[in-house]
Amino acid sequence: MDVNMGNVLGLVFANMHDTTLGDMTKNRTMGSVMFGGRYRLIDFPLSNMVNSGISEVGVITKSNYQSLLDHLGSAREWDLARKKGGLYILPPFGNVESTLYRGRIEALYGAMSFIKHSRAKYVVLSDCDVVTNIDYKPIVAAHIESGADITAVAHTGVYSSEDIKTSTVFNVDADKNVTSVLINPDISGTCTTS
CATH class of the missing domain: 3.90.550.10 (Spore Coat Polysaccharide Biosynthesis Protein SpsA; Chain A)
Structure with missing residues (x-):
């Protein structure tokens, strides 16, 4: 396009x-x-x-x-x-x-x-x-x-809780539509962050 x-x-x-x-x-x-x-x-x-x-x-x-x-x-x-x-x-x-x-x-x-x-x-x-x-x-x-x-431009990767403590994390479905948003979460693992 x-x-x-x-x-x-x-x-x-x-x-x-x-x-x-x-x-x-x-x-x-x-x-x-x-x-x-x-x-x-x-x-x-x-x-x-x-x-x-x-x-x-x-x-x-x-x-x-x-x-x-x-x-x-x-x-x-x-x-x-x-x-x-x-x-x-x-x-x-x-x-x-x-x-x-x-x-x-x-x-x-x-x-x-x-x-x-x-x-x-x-x-x-x-x-x-x-x-x-x-x-x-x-x-x-x-x-x-x-x-x-x-x-939104985002990246999916493996993060520690320290890496994403000031990030926005998206939960996305199979079509890459955002289903929920976490602000400054205390989580780790594979995440889609922006």
């Missing part, structure tokens, strides 16, 4: 897991934490989105995001300095009704005006701490083909 990635909006959560890094995120957002001496964590999801053909990306921020703004600059490094689409910084108080969000749903609510004004038909969400290469084209194609409301 050939997918028009121009119909896809990317959203990156810059602060979602700040507390997991303790002192490293005391004065900066997780997205601006250095990785490998050259990169910042935000570089990975931005590169994945741009390399997949997503040309409109919003970065949802919460607090301590000045170093993130300094790093992102004009967005030229990701080819997101554009007249149509491009990179947008979405501060926590995007509208009069919003407050400092406590979780992902409240953060999305704060960005709802941006999402509604986008001409994109689909939205790809990513946290900034996903340090891997992901091609979103086949994921979006599979999502469209399935007719599902939501598609």
